[in-house]
Amino acid sequence: MPDLPPPIGIDRPGSFSRSVFHERHPVLIANLVGDFPYPPRIAEALEALLAESLAGTVPPRTPGGPEIHTWHLEVAARAGLPWDSLPFLWAESYFYRRLLRAVEYHHYDSPWCGVDPFAPQKHAQLDGPELRADLDAYAALKGADAADRRRALLLASLWGNQADLGFRTNNPGADTGVGELLADDADALWALAEAPGEAPVIVVADNAGREITADLALVDHLLETATGPVELHLKPHPYFVSDATGLDVSDTLRALDRDPHEEVRDLARRLRDAIRVGWLRLRTHGAYVHPTEYRTAPADLAEEFASAKLVILKGDLNYRRLVGDREWDPATPFAEAAGYFPGPVAALRTAKSDLAVGVDPARLAALDAEAPDWRLTGTRAFIQVRP
C-alpha cells in the first residue's frame, strides 16, 4: 500500500471532527431521549456512552450485533485507547455501533429491537415542506429538454446530500440553497453510466429523506438510459443518523404514492416495477457499516465494484471512505486518491468535513481567504470521476 497521509483525528481542539463529538453528539443524544420514551436503562446507557466518548477509553468488550468478527478485530486493536486518540472515521462508526447497542436495536428479547432510533427525524423530513418543494420541481421537469432534465436530476441528487440530518443536528438553519460546484466531471460520469454493456451501474446511497428521494429519481433515469441493471446499495441498519436502509426506501416509495403530482406517483410505480423484475436491485453489505475505508473493502464487495460499469458513491461519509479520511493536500488529484478503487468510480458529495482532494489550487487559495469554513457548510460540492 502506498504511503498515505495520516488519518484525521478528533484530538485537535477547535477542529470540526472534535466538535462532532463535543457539540453535535450531546444534541443527538438529547434528541433521541426526547423522541422516544426510553426506559431508564436505555437513557442511562446513552448518557454513559456520551460521557465515555468525551473523556473515556475504548472498553475491551465488542459491542454485539452483526459482523461481530470484524468488530472483534477492530475493537481488540483499539481497546484501552482514549477516545480522543482514535481516527475520526473509526470513532464515529464505533460510536453508532455502540449507540445501536445502547438502544437495544439488535436485542431480540427487547421490545426496542428493530426500532430505528432515527425514524422520527427521517419521517419528519419525508413529510416536510422542503421535500414538497423538491417534488414540485421534479414534476415540473416533465417536458424539459432531455439534456436539461438529466442535468437537473444529477444536480438534485448531488445537492440532496446537503440535507443529511446528522449535519443538521446542531446546524438546523443550514442553507439549503444550491452552492458552488468545485469539480464537475458530469460528462465523464454520463459517458461511463451510459456506455454499452450489461454490467450494472451501482449507486451507493447515503441519506434517507430528501436525498434518497432525489437519488431514486436519478436511479429511475439510469434505468431508462443504461443498458444494464442498476443496483442501489443501502445500509444494513440505521447509521450516522439519517443513512438510508431498505425500510427507508420503502417508506419513501409510499410517500411518493401519496403525492398530488401524477409524475411523482408514476416515478414510484416505475421503481417498484423495476425492483419486481430485477432491473433495479436493492442491495446491502456489512462493510457499509464497518469503521474502515473502501481501500480495505472485503473481497466480495471489491469484486462487485470491479464488475460494475460505474460505481456512484453518494455523500460525505462515502467520500471519506473512498479517498480515505486523511489529511490530504486538497490539491491532490482525485484520480490519485481514488486510484486504488477496483473499477470506474464517481463521487457526488457536498463538503461537510475537513477532507478535500481535487481542488484547483488557485480556487483553493481564494476559497480559504473568502470562506474559511467552506469545507464544512455543505455549500460546496464535487462531481468527481476516476474512469
Ligand SMILES: O=P(O)(O)OC[C@H]1O[C@](O)(CO)[C@@H](O)[C@@H]1O
Ligand atoms: O451524510 P453524509 O454526507 O455522509 O455526511 C455525514 C456527515 O456527518 C458527519 O459524520 C458528522 O456527523 C460528517 O463527518 C459527515 O461529513
